[in-house]
Amino acid sequence: MNLRKLLSKDNIFLDLKSNTKEEIIEEIIDRLVASGKIKDRNAALKAILERERKMSTGMENGIALPHGKNNSVDKLITAIAVKKEGVDFDSIDKKPAKIFVLTLSPLNRTGPHIQFLAETSKLLRDSETREKVLSAKTPKEIIRLFNE
Amino acid sequence: MSIYKRFVLIFVILLLFAVYSYASIEESKPEMEHRMITLILQLAVIVITVRIFGVIFRRYLKQPGVLGELFAGFVIGPYALGSIILPILNQPLFPKLGTVLPVTPELYGIAVIASIVLLFMAGLETDLPTFLRFSFVGSIVGLGGVILSFFLGDMIAVLLLPNVDSFMAPAALFLGTLSTATSVGITARVLSEIRKMSSPEGVTILAGAVLDDVLGIVILAVVVGISRLGLSGAGVDWGKIGLIALKAFGFWVICTGLGIVFATRLTRWLKWIKSPDAIAGVSLGFALFLAGLAEMAGLAMIIGAYIMGLSLSQTDMADELRNRLHGVYQFLVPIFFCVMGMMVNFSAMKGIIIFGLIYTLFAILGKILGCGIPAYIMGFNLKGAFRVGAGMLPRGEVTLIIAGIGLSTGAIGQDMFGVAVVTLLVASIIAPPILVKSFEGGNGLRNENLLKKEEKGCQIKLEFPSVHIASFICSRILQAFRNEEFFVHRLNIEGQIYHIKKEDIFITLIQRDKTIELNTSTENKHLVSLIVLEEILELKELLEAVHKLKSPEYLYTELATGLFSEDEE
Incomplete structure (x- = not known):
């Protein structure tokens, strides 16, 4: 899967400010709204929070994969975000989440949505890559890292 | 009264009623209507009988339903019950015809359409990605099986049949081709039951069987061409044979290549129709069209149908097409097996029983050794190599189609047609227990590195x-x-x-x-x-x-x- 096509400086956020799970999700959505990727902020937020309500997407080793399906978008929207200090995300290993891979995809439309999450999280399995993501200064470094 | 007895009773009443109506109409109707009525009544009997035999074989004998359908053909065909003169009808329902084929042209026509549908679906189901993924070991194994089976089948005919004197004689070529095609359906069922589908042996068998099918059909294309040349009275002319082989191979390569290249465009065009049923109908129409073209080019019709299926197999429509055509397949294909069963004349086989047994034995050896030896060389141990060989044993629909073509073109007689059917039955019946037994015990790999990539799974x-x-x-x-x-x-x-x-x-x-x-x-x-x-x-x-x-x-x-x-x- 070509991750290069789905990543750009408009959807990589390395300096999240928020301190709770909900706020983190909200902040990422707001930034995507600001860059024009999402039109209906509330619908998008609702879809992602709805999925979190069913079960947290906090995985292991500081990775979280918030995602949702909603017709507020007409194609797959992705984002990679970092909060170096970490926030409690109700993760499987109870550790704070630091790297967030978010996707929002339209309902009833085919596309490699889960595959994007899988491909990214596969890369993040490697502790060295995780360190590099956390210490990245610019979105370009992340794009390069994901296309190595 | 149990449901089965009630069902049989209804069937008998329907049959008697049909026969009675047939007899009363028969004298007053002109030729065409008479033939159509015969066809419809024959189909009625076939359609119901194959279902009953299919259920009996599956449920009680634990054998594939296909064998039951074939057996139904033996029982109701012109060489058995079908030849009995029915009192009200004053003639048999399946009279023995004096022509090359013992069934009416109309019924044979339906069987031909069924064989086109069957091969179109077989093409659609071809699992090219699996083949490509495990292609290296799989192709060597498939190739080994095809070459040795063909050689042994052809050689047995030359050595043992008095009227066959050359390796290139049509009968010898057909007997060689007949023993090449594997029917992977039976093996796939057994492997899934014993949970060995994703074992190194399992994936090798599945990949090998894909190549096996393709090669079997290419060989058939060449053999049909050569046998037509042979039957037209010409001697062995290597130049002409080469030309025919080239033409057959060329048709195959060009059509398959064009098919795969243009499949996406064709799919896009077909999707414009929007109605899935209409898409399925048009696709089947294309298969029939290419089948006709293949026959016009001097090849067998099924080759065209298979190529059309193969071309569409990698498109996103393949699954939808299979689902839509499933009903047509379910209706027609059992008729094909039954008609093939009807053409078996056991009394014509009296003189060649020994030959039949030897041929069957060599057909089995051809696969066990032909696939087993390459598998051993490629890194399996003796146990693993035997498993691969045993998995390639079952013969099926392609064997029958080849035999049918051989019989209809006159390249083989009714005796050899019977031998082909018996080989198919024996190989398909003995393969599952052998396969299950062979998978007992340990690892089948000698060289662990060979299939490491496939093994490292989760x-x-x-x-x-x-x-x-x-x-x-x-x-x-x-x-x-x-x-x-x-x-x-x-x-x-x-x-x-x-x-x-x-x-x-x-x-x-x-x-x-x-x-x-x-x-x-x-x-x-x-x-x-x-x-x-x-x-x-x-x-x-x-x-x-x-x-x-x-x-x-x-x-x-x-x-x-x-x-x-x-x-x-």
Whole structure:
């Protein structure tokens, strides 16, 4: 899967400010709204929070994969975000989440949505890559890292 | 009276009624109508009989339904019960015809259409990605099996048949071709039952069988061409044979190449029609068209049909086409097997029983050694090599089609046609127990490195409280993969085994009663886990939603109230 096509400086956020799970999700959505990727902020937020309500997407080793399906978008929207200090995300290993891979995809439309999450999280399995993501200064470094 | 007895009684009454109507109409109707009535009555008897025999073979004899359909043909055909003069009819329902084929041209025509549908579907089901993935070991194994089986089949004919004096004689060529085609359906069913589908032997067999089919059909194309030349009275002219082989091979390569290249464009064009049923109909029309072209080019019709199926097999429409055409397949293909069974004349085989047994033995050896030796060289141990060979044993529809073509072109007689059918029966019946037995014991690999890539897999196994929930989740998972633009391919119509593919991602899903098993490489574990996880969450939500409904007891009472009271409106 070509991750290069789905990543750009408009959807990589390395300096999240928020301190709770909900706020983190909200902040990422707001930034995507600001860059024009999402039109209906509330619908998008609702879809992602709805999925979190069913079960947290906090995985292991500081990775979280918030995602949702909603017709507020007409194609797959992705984002990679970092909060170096970490926030409690109700993760499987109870550790704070630091790297967030978010996707929002339209309902009833085919596309490699889960595959994007899988491909990214596969890369993040490697502790060295995780360190590099956390210490990245610019979105370009992340794009390069994901296309190595 | 039990349901079976009632069913048989209805069948007999219907038959008598049909025969009676036939007799009363027969004298007053002109030729065409008479022939049509005969055809319809024959079809009626065939369609019902194949179903009964199919059920008996599957349910009571634990054999594939196909063998039952073939057997139904023996029983009701012109060489058995079909030749009995029915009192009201004053003639047999399946009279012995003095022509090359013992059945009417109309009935044979239906069988030909069935064979085109069968090969079109076989082409559609061809699993090219699996083949390409395991192609190296698989092709060597498949190639070995085809070469040795062809050579042994042809050689036995030359050595033992008095009227066959050359390796290039049509009868010898047909007997060689007949022993090449493997029917992987039986093997796939056995492997899935003993849970060895994704073993190194399993994947090698599946990949080998793809090449086997393709090569078998290419060889058939060449053999039909050569035998037509031979029958027209010319001697062995290597120049002409070369030309025919080139033409056959050329037709194959060009059509398959064009088919695969233009499949996406064709699919786009077909999608413009929008109605899935119309798309399926048009696709089948293309298959018939290419079948006709192949025959005009001096090849067999089924080659065209197979190429059309193969071309469409890698498009996203393949699954939809298979589903839409499933009904046509289910109706026509048993008729094909039954008609083939009808053409077996056991009395013509009296003189060549010994030959038949030797031929069968060598057909078995051809596959065991032809596939086993290359498998051994490629890194399997003796046990593994034997498993691969045994897996390639079953013969099926392609063998029958080849035999049918041989019989209709006069290249082989009724005796050899019978030998082909007996070989098919023996190989298909003995293969499953041999295969099951051979998989007992340890590892089949000598060289662990060879298939390391395939072996380093991970398995996700989920058990659900009931078969219904497992089936529900299974269909949801498959749909989720389709939504992710994966190509989902059901391996055989009877079992619940699926290959899920996209680019280099390869996943096998097997549902057995209450369990779902997903096999893939460690690399793709993330994807499979995430997809399954989402579907489990959906199930959880669905169950919660059910609880929010009115209580089930209340719904039950509401629905049941009034069912047995008289004051209903």
